Amino acid sequence: MNPESNARRSALRQLIGMTALGAWGALRHGAALGAAPAGAHPRDAIRGRVVARSDADYELWRQSLVWHRSKPARYPEYIVRAKSEQDVIEAVAWAARERLRVSVRSGGHNASGACLRDGALVIDVSSLEEIHIDAERRIASIQPGVRSEQLIATARAHGLSFPVPHCPSVGLSGFTLGGGIGWNYPQCGGVATFSILAAEIVLADGRKVLASPTENPDLYWAVRGSGPGFFGVVTRLFLQLYPLANTIMASSYIFPLAELGTVTSTLEAIRAQHDVSRAELIALLMHHPEVPADADPERSKICFFTAFAFESDEAAARAVLQPFADSALATRCVMKMEYQPFAYEGLYDRFFGQDDSAGKMARYAVDNVLTNEGGKALHALADHLRNAPGKDCHVLASFNMQLRPRADACFSWEADCFVGCYAIWDEAKDDPVFFDWLARSVPLMDPFAVGHYVNEVEGRGQAGHPERFRGCFTAANWERLQQLRAQWDPAGVFHHYLGHS
Ligand SMILES: Cc1cc2nc3c(=O)[nH]c(=O)nc-3n(C[C@H](O)[C@H](O)[C@H](O)COP(=O)(O)OP(=O)(O)OC[C@H]3O[C@@H](n4cnc5c(N)ncnc54)[C@H](O)[C@@H]3O)c2cc1C
Numbered sequence: 018m019n020p021e022s023n024a025r026r027s028a029l030r031q032l033i034g035m036t037a038l039g040a041w042g043a044l045r046h047g048a049a050l051g052a053a054p055a056g057a058h059p060r061d062a063i064r065g066r067v068v069a070r071s072d073a074d075y076e077l078w079r080q081s082l083v084w085h086r087s088k089p090a091r092y093p094e095y096i097v098r099a100k101s102e103q104d105v106i107e108a109v110a111w112a113a114r115e116r117l118r119v120s121v122r123s124g125g126h127n128a129s130g131a132c133l134r135d136g137a138l139v140i141d142v143s144s145l146e147e148i149h150i151d152a153e154r155r156i157a158s159i160q161p162g163v164r165s166e167q168l169i170a171t172a173r174a175h176g177l178s179f180p181v182p183h184c185p186s187v188g189l190s191g192f193t194l195g196g197g198i199g200w201n202y203p204q205c206g207g208v209a210t211f212s213i214l215a216a217e218i219v220l221a222d223g224r225k226v227l228a229s230p231t232e233n234p235d236l237y238w239a240v241r242g243s244g245p246g247f248f249g250v251v252t253r254l255f256l257q258l259y260p261l262a263n264t265i266m267a268s269s270y271i272f273p274l275a276e277l278g279t280v281t282s283t284l285e286a287i288r289a290q291h292d293v294s295r296a297e298l299i300a301l302l303m304h305h306p307e308v309p310a311d312a313d314p315e316r317s318k319i320c321f322f323t324a325f326a327f328e329s330d331e332a333a334a335r336a337v338l339q340p341f342a343d344s345a346l347a348t349r350c351v352m353k354m355e356y357q358p359f360a361y362e363g364l365y366d367r368f369f370g371q372d373d374s375a376g377k378m379a380r381y382a383v384d385n386v387l388t389n390e391g392g393k394a395l396h397a398l399a400d401h402l403r404n405a406p407g408k409d410c411h412v413l414a415s416f417n418m419q420l421r422p423r424a425d426a427c428f429s430w431e432a433d434c435f436v437g438c439y440a441i442w443d444e445a446k447d448d449p450v451f452f453d454w455l456a457r458s459v460p461l462m463d464p465f466a467v468g469h470y471v472n473e474v475e476g477r478g479q480a481g482h483p484e485r486f487r488g489c490f491t492a493a494n495w496e497r498l499q500q501l502r503a504q505w506d507p508a509g510v511f512h513h514y515l516g517h518s
Pocket of ligand 1: 131132161182189375472
């Protein structure tokens with residue numbers, strides 16, 4: 018047995034023991050925590066707002082569950098804005114009795130609007146925002162409504178950090194449950210789901226249980242990667258934290274898209290000759306933000322490559338970025354910005370701000386591959402981007418994913434790179450054009466896929482849906498997830514992946 022994991026487990030037990038909300042004794046036995054007394058309407062037992070489909074402000078509430086502007090035409094019966102964990106328990110019990118299927122909403126950023134389901138009771142956990150940090154043990158205990166910027170700011174005050182989402186408002190629970198490619202993932206345990214040490218989960222029968230490597234390990238396996246098809250409500254996450262990098266630096270290089278080959282071959286050479294595995298490496302194929310939308314693709318489409326260093330001091334950060342500055346990236350680019358210092362807030366603003374295509378609140382659809390041939394996948398999508406129907410469409414590749422098959426998470430692939438194709442647009446009338454553009458990206462990138470990332474597949478029917486979700490797991494892991502769903506939610510209280518319920 019690994020002594021480090023033993024130490025982590027005992028630290029976790031102590032932390033949970035300390036937390037009043039942990040209710041450790043009850044959790045160990047998976048105690049049923051009750052529902053509204055007989056005769057009382059469940060609405061009376063729920064402290065948070067309950068919105069019914071017949072309410073005048075229903076449509077406002079329904080639409081605001083989804084962060085971006087592509088609000089699916091799916092209509093839940095009730096929306097419960099939970100104010101407490103007990104509200105979650107009451108809402109699940111109510112739904113089970115009324116034979117309403119439950120869906121869960123945290124930060125609302127899921128591209129397919131996974132929380133919006135016809136006939137559902139949506140449990141909105143976004144108001145549950147407590148964060149406790151145990152700095153000594155480097156563990157955060159967070160409620161499920163916590164967002165990217167909240168965790169990074171709180172952890173930073175303790176000299177710690179977490180691989181949080183690249184945009185400040187993304188919900189930590191949707192992000193981590195589905196995988197989570199966060200800032201500085203190469204040095205923070207890889208995708209964020211691997212940093213879930215334990216989770217408190219309200220199950221279909223209203224019991225709250227702990228999932229950890231030693232308590233309900235099969236639930237622990239499922240919660241680490243199943244994302245928008247998980248069969249329970251996570252009411253608390255215990256997350257591994259990492260030392261805060263004192264220096265964050267980025268070097269960016271801009272090329273015309275026609276020069277993509279220079280970027281991919283240089284990157285390949287740098288990675289072969291130097292150890293740059295500590296760096297976060299992102300390539301964006303995009304429309305130049307300062308060039309008019311209708312400009313010729315040869316003048317407007319670019320490859321914007323950035324290497325990010327998260328290090329203890331400036332010298333170390335510069336050393337990580339040096340191979341890029343010494344390469345053809347620096348001599349052949351049309352523009353470079355090297356060794357730029359950042360704080361997290363600056364990173365959000367500079368790279369994924371709301372004025373940028375990659376952080377814009379617009380209509381939104383995405384699909385992706387996890388691959389060991391990231392460069393080839395980018396080339397396969399370059400012409401597709403040239404012919405994109407709008408200037409905010411883009412392709413993003415994250416290298417250095419360092420994914421390895423693992424037994425303790427259903428997120429289990431051998432892959433180096435995530436490549437996502439993003440359709441972003443403004444007008445509802447253009448939906449068919451942009452969905453079609455995204456759907457046509459799938460056969461271009463799929464030949465390079467070893468798998469797909471469940472948080473960013475298109476689940477609304479225009480791509481490979483519903484088979485797309487199946488492709489986010491190995492065949493064995495998909496099968497095991499179905500078995501666990503049948504075991505933990507035999508009556509089907511929780512919605513499955515879109516198209517599978
Ligand atoms: C602008 C933007 C930036 C993004 N940046 C990144 C990024 O940097 N890296 C990355 O990997 N992804 C990123 N994503 C994708 C993101 O990880 C997914 O969209 C994720 O689903 C968002 O989580 P959420 O809680 O905000 O969304 P929601 O829509 O609230 O949640 C999605 C689904 O997750 C499940 N879920 C959420 N919370 C719970 C819970 N407490 N218990 C049980 N199930 C739950 C539910 O099925 C829910 O429907 C980004 C998306 C957008 C729109």
